Amino acid sequence: MKDSNPENLARKVTAADVAKLAGVSRWTVSRALTDGASIAPESRERVIQAARELGYRPNLLARSLSQKRSNMVALVVDEMQNPYMLRILEMTMSQLQQKGLMSLVLNISRESDFASALTRADQFQADGVLFLGTVLPDRLIHMVENMGHIPLIVMYRDSDVDDVQIVATDGFSGTRQLTALLQQQGCQRFAYMSGPGSVSTRLGRKEGFADALNSQQQAHAVYLQASHFSRQQGYDVTCRYLDGTLADQYVDALVCENDILAIGAIDALREKGLEGQIAITGFDDLDLAASPSYQLTTCSQPDAALIDEAIKRLLSPDQEQRRIQMPPQLIIRSSHILTQQAN
Missing domain, CATH: 1.10.260.40 (lambda repressor-like DNA-binding domains)
Structure with missing residues (x-):
């Protein structure tokens, strides 16, 4: 009783x-x-x-400490304006939970947050770090190494940093396919909109775009830069381009580094009465990409397989193959089709 x-x-x-x-x-x-x-x-x-x-x-915490494992994985993220990041976070946390692991989400939206975020992971004795961010600074690498050689895995981006494992999508081939699709329908003047730049990690998508152009001797292209992966940035960058360019010099194809930038670009074209005059593609296949309002041609990433592979590498970090890249799936809708002639 x-x-x-x-x-x-x-x-x-x-x-x-x-x-x-x-x-x-x-x-x-x-x-x-x-x-x-x-x-x-x-x-x-x-x-x-x-x-x-x-x-x-x-008391799981006391038990994990006695076993010298916390069963906790640190998820290091930035660019939270990107809805794709929220989807990845939800899927990653769900898979970790199914395997009896806890998630510690560390938001590193500002560079000054790197040290405090990694210190917190160390204090909680995280068993590993999954990096979902854009910029991978040397200081972060050194801190992880000083945390007792905790496995660090970079997801969704490539990197040449030693002792860091890579689990990513082949963005080069995916964007090359998207660009080739635009070439096949007759597009001649191309632009590429990228998100925040990084010297430490890369998506490989811009390189795939450039390679497709070079293969057809279309070396000249306009390169646009967004400071964040957000719909507002896609909208603003497109508006600045349109306002600063003569109408008869507009590109007829815009390859965006991801879906949320492409969605912002479509909104800008629609507002200025230019919808259908510039073909647009994205990357990621957000839920909104399939909306009748956008019908965005894009590439879908094998999220479940990527996350599963990353967790396996955390649990068994001694992998001979340091880098694995999985192929994306081309999703053809209608945003890449020119439906109006430029004035």
């Missing part, structure tokens, strides 16, 4: 309380509540019954 004394109810139930009620040692309680531990079935049943009666929940 449960204790009805309010003072006793307010006190947190401990393993010692369970051991006393079940008539076993604390060591037996620990084994009974550990998956896969060897213990007599009758002893396990007594402990489980006592724990259920007392409302006992094991």
Whole structure:
């Protein structure tokens, strides 16, 4: 029967309380509540019954510290304006949870946040770091190395940094396919809109765009730069280009580094009455990309497979293959089709 004394109810139930009620040692309680531990079935049943009666929940933090594992993975992110990041976060946290791992999300939106974010991961004794950000500074690499060689895996971007594993989509081939699709329909004047630049990591998409142009001797292109991956930036950058360029010199194709920039660009064209005069493509295949308002031609990334591979590498970090790139899927809709002639 449960204790009805309010003072006793307010006190947190401990393993010692369970051991006393079940008539076993604390060591037996620990084994009974550990998956896969060897213990007599009758002893396990007594402990489980006592724990259920007392409302006992094991202290996972204390257990993980005793096992020298926290079962916690740090997810380092930036560019939170990009809705694709939110999708990746949700999927990653879900897969970690299914494997009995906890997520520690560290937002490094400002450069000054790097040190405090990684210090926090160290304080929580994270078992590994999944990097989902744009910029991978040397200081972050050095801090991870000083945290006891915790595995660091860069997802969705490539990097030449030593001792860092890469799990990414082949952005080069994906964007090359998108650019070739525009070439096949007769586009001659191209622009590329990229997001925040980084010397430490790369998507490979701009390089795929340039390679497709070079293959057709279309070396000249307009390069536009957005400071963040956001719809507003896609809109603003496109408006500045249109306002600063003579109408008869507009490009007829705009390859955007991701979907949210492309969606902002389409909004800008629509507002200025130019929808259908410039073909547009994206990358990521956001839910909004399939909306009748956008029908965005894009590339879909194998998110589930990428996340699964990254977690496997965290749990077994000694991988001979440092870099793995998975192919994207070309998603053809209608935003790449020119439906109006420029004035």
